[in-house]
Amino acid sequence: MPKKVLITQPIDESGMDVLRAAKISVDVWPGPEPIDRSTLLERVSDCEGMISMLTDPLDAEVMDAGPLRVIAQHAVGINNIDLDAARQRGIQVGHTPGVLTDATADLTMALLLGVARRTVEGDALVRSGQWKGWSPTLLRGLELRGATLGIVGMGRIGTAVAARASAFGMRVIHHNRSGGVPFDRLIQESDVVSLHCPLTAETRHLIDASVLRSMKSRAILINTARGPVVDEEALVAALEQHEIAGAGLDVFECEPDVHPGLVASPHALLLPHLGSATVQTRRRMGVMVAEDLLRGLRSEPLNNGVKL
Ligand code: DGY
Numbered sequence: 001m002p003k004k005v006l007i008t009q010p011i012d013e014s015g016m017d018v019l020r021a022a023k024i025s026v027d028v029w030p031g032p033e034p035i036d037r038s039t040l041l042e043r044v045s046d047c048e049g050m051i052s053m054l055t056d057p058l059d060a061e062v063m064d065a066g067p068l069r070v071i072a073q074h075a076v077g078i079n080n081i082d083l084d085a086a087r088q089r090g091i092q093v094g095h096t097p098g099v100l101t102d103a104t105a106d107l108t109m110a111l112l113l114g115v116a117r118r119t120v121e122g123d124a125l126v127r128s129g130q131w132k133g134w135s136p137t138l139l140r141g142l143e144l145r146g147a148t149l150g151i152v153g154m155g156r157i158g159t160a161v162a163a164r165a166s167a168f169g170m171r172v173i174h175h176n177r178s179g180g181v182p183f184d185r186l187i188q189e190s191d192v193v194s195l196h197c198p199l200t201a202e203t204r205h206l207i208d209a210s211v212l213r214s215m216k217s218r219a220i221l222i223n224t225a226r227g228p229v230v231d232e233e234a235l236v237a238a239l240e241q242h243e244i245a246g247a248g249l250d251v252f253e254c255e256p257d258v259h260p261g262l263v264a265s266p267h268a269l270l271l272p273h274l275g276s277a278t279v280q281t282r283r284r285m286g287v288m289v290a291e292d293l294l295r296g297l298r299s300e301p302l303n304n305g306v307k308l
Pocket of ligand 1: 054074075076077078100225275276
């Protein structure tokens with residue numbers, strides 16, 4: 001009997017080629033919406049392996065629903081997986097670090113530039129037909145050269161964003177669990193705060209009403225990490241009350257639902273979780289998870305295993 005695996009969204013064909021060559025039996029949930037809980041429990045029941053997405057809550061119940069031995073997560077973030085439950089059951093967990101660093105750092109800069117130069121308002125003005133012509137006072141934004149970028153979470157992606165921002169002439173400071181400037185100082189000094197930390201119990205709502213109040217009134221918040229790192233309700237209030245100048249968000253607290261106050265804000269640039277969404281990166285991610293899935297099925301250590 002060929003080993004069976006579940007893939008909870010279609011992945012790049014290069015990854016599928018790896019699985020086809022290994023002649024394993026593959027069940028692909030067609031998406032585009034995440035697989036629902038009862039279907040997941042049913043379809044995992046005869047699977048030894050799984051390629052999961054960040055939208056799949058993988059807890060003990062899912063892990064007990066089938067003979068799972070390996071979960072290869074098609075993302076670097078793994079906050080949706082109960083790692084203790086996986087360890088207790090001897091299930092290997094892999095993810096995709098490294099390959100999406102540049103794509104996510106590029107998208108961070110797209111958001112940063114987009115908000116700093118008020119492109120949402122500019123685009124709306126042109127489309128509205130209300131633009132009256134060039135004016136010295138029209139939609140002046142933040143110049144990046146000389147502005148301070150505060151990076152929260154100086155891992156691979158934070159470091160790649162720092163390199164890009166330095167090329168734009170920004171002064172870069174950072175805060176990490178292990179070093180950098182104190183968090184309060186970063187918040188008070190930065191013209192742009194960019195979030196690159198994982199979502200954990202400590203970082204949930206790290207950016208809350210009081211942090212937003214301590215930011216400069218001309219400051220911009222960028223989030224390409226995980227939505228719940230920011231208290232979205234508090235962010236909406238801060239934007240409405242002009243406590244900060246704008247926000248560039250690729251991630252949201254309750255994806256795919258977005259707070260109506262953000263949707264209504266001309267100072268928010270909103271993207272549908274596109275950080276790693278380049279053709280090249282998604283190809284690399286697909287191959288990476290397929291290869292680790294096969295390693296797990298063979299009971300070999302994963303190339304990109306998470307320490308459990
Ligand atoms: C990740 O990998 O964690 C991103 O959020 C999606 O690619």
